[in-house]
Amino acid sequence: MGGLACALALAKHGITRIDVYETASNLGFVGAGIQLAPNMARILERLGCWEVIAKEATDIKDASIRRHNDNTELAHVDFSYIRREYGVPHMVGHRSSLANAMFDACRKETAITFHFKSSCGGIKSWLPKPIFTVVPREGESYDVSVDVVLAADGVKSVVRPQILKELNIDAEVIDSGQSAYRIMLTREQMASDPEMLQLLNSDQVTRWIGERRHIIAYPISNKSIYNISTAQPDVHFAAAPSATYTTRGSRADMLDNFKDFCPLVLRMLNLVPEGEVCEWKLRVHNPLPTWVRGSVALVGDACHPTLPHLNQGAAQAIEDAGVLAVVLSKLPDFSPDSINKALKVYEHVRKKRAETLVELAAASGRTLHLGEGAAREERDKQFAALKEKGGPSPDKAVDAEVQKMILGTDVMQVARDNFENIFQVL
Ligand SMILES: Cc1cc2nc3c(=O)[nH]c(=O)nc-3n(C[C@H](O)[C@H](O)[C@H](O)COP(=O)(O)OP(=O)(O)OC[C@H]3O[C@@H](n4cnc5c(N)ncnc54)[C@H](O)[C@@H]3O)c2cc1C
Incomplete structure (x- = not known):
């Protein structure tokens, strides 16, 4: 998700050569649904591939939280206000629909070349320009020298432990x-x-x-x-x-x-x-001290894997991509120093927000999974109050304040508005 979104966003922001290396032989995605949160939709709309996803997605009007054993409704939350309030709907769809829409849009961009069956074997050299090793499924490994590496290689990232090793930090998942x-x-x-x-x-x-x-x-x-x-x-x-x-x-x-x-x-x-x-x-994994080393940056689950209870993992990877495209397209030149500073701006705009959502997802899971006792009774009272008159929700995915924080922030705009200021002081 993060890799496709990065490629597309960079091409749409005028980057003229983007190579995508993917271990798999094709985009045969696991058949499963995905919540297409409005903060994701907003970015995909800008990248020109939202319409085709929305065509077969479901426009969610409400959410129902129910007790597991007797199906009693604990809370009922209206979602239709989201489109009015934030200008984009909350939809749910098929993962392959999301991935294929981004892939099809990428294929229309002459700047993007896909290399399937080609794994990144790791960063061989960091400075002045990164060199990384490509391990093709067939044939010999080879090295590639580039201006920037965006490692969107998922929770099993090979680049994350390399960055952390340089800092003497444990990279255990x-x-x-x-x-x-x-x-x-x-x-x-x-x-x-x-x-x-x-x-x-x-x-x-x-x-x-x-x-x-x-x-x-x-x-x-x-x-x-x-x-x-x-x-x-x-x-x-x-x-x-x-x-x-x-x-x-x-x-x-x-x-x-x-x-x-x-x-x-x-x-x-x-x-x-x-x-x-x-x-x-x-x-x-624990929050990382940094997502960036030299001209190499981590993206998506490689740097902020999350429990799925807030439905934000892919949305956050796509926010990463949108911000990376903004900061890299604003560079005065493509020197290693400028690139490093731009990637630091990316980290500045994205890290705290992504990590807050990771923690919220974990906390929400703990509350949803409470066993019998006073804490659960208190939680269910809150659900009842939510049903009656609104208010905070123990399920953070349907909490209005959390939705405001997630959906009310346009991270690409934040990056645009603050780029100069942050870039100058780095
Ligand atoms: C049960 C569940 C439900 C979820 N529900 C939602 C939801 O409703 N909404 C939402 O937004 N998110 C959801 N997520 C989270 C979402 O799926 C992930 O956060 C998202 O896929 C992360 O994208 P990514 O690009 O960072 O990593 P991935 O999607 O894992 O992609 C990594 C890619 O890198 C490739 N790769 C790996 N290593 C290498 C290498 N060395 N070289 C080259 N290529 C490599 C892999 O083949 C893969 O294609 C859910 C997750 C789970 C588990």
Whole structure:
């Protein structure tokens, strides 16, 4: 997400040569839905690829938070105000629709060249210009010298530990102790169940919350698919090698994990065929001291991986891309010194905000997953008050103040407005 968005944003801002190196052989993305938050949509609109995504996405009108075992609605939050307030809607869609729209837009830019089956093996030399090694799936490795490296290589980044090693800092990824099942049900599968059809035909994000686990679901792809994503304690990955991020999950384990959820949820989980349970390990790491070394910068999950409970991971990677395009296009020259300063402006505009959202997502998860006791009673009182008369929400993804902070800030504009001032003092 971050790599495609960077390439497109840079090309749209007049950078004339951009090479994208991608380990995979193509963009065969995991079939799953994604919340397309308005701060993401705003940037994609500018990059000219939002319209095609929006065409098949669902325009979310409300969110419903429900108790896991009896389906009681704890809170109901209106989302339709978002378009009025922030000028862009909150939509949900298919990951492949988002990725393909950016990829198609990239292919129209003559400045961009894609190199598939080509991994970055690491930075070989940092100064004066970065040189990195490309490891193609077939053939010999080779070195490339460039003006800038933007490492959008995900939570397993090879560049992040290199930057931190230079600073003598531990780059260990932290196991969040949580994992997620990702499920997509088709209209055909749901057709005979009126309650399920009601969900599929809705414009709603629904979250069922229970102790140490929850489920979030919404319709995507012109409402032909109901996307379900779970979060639960990660017991099955414990023994898995650290390189493993997704794995074929066990259907029996999945059903067991959610056995105390309401009959509607269980009927949906029961529709998942044996052999088609996809489990993701959720990983994060501590905030980094810096995202930049010389003319190399980290982007997206490589520098601010997050738990998905705030629906902001890809949105934040796309914000990174928008800001990088602004700062690099404002450079007076492409000297290593100017590039380093521009990347520092990027870090200045982005780091605190991204890390605040990472922490909020983790905190929200802790509140959503409370077990029986006084804290949960207090949380549910807050949900009830929210339903009655508005106010703060324990689920930060639907909290009006948090939405204001996330959606009310146009990071590209912030970068434009502050570039000169920050650049001069660096
Ligand atoms: C269950 C779940 C639900 C989520 N829901 C949402 C949501 O609703 N909304 C939202 O905004 N975000 C969501 N996210 C987060 C989002 O998916 C990630 O934050 C986002 O994909 C990060 O983008 P990225 O480009 O940084 O990394 P990635 O998407 O991981 O991309 C990294 C890319 O780099 C390639 N690569 C890796 N190493 C190398 C190398 N050495 N050389 C070359 N290429 C390499 C990989 O093949 C990959 O294509 C969710 C995440 C999860 C797990």
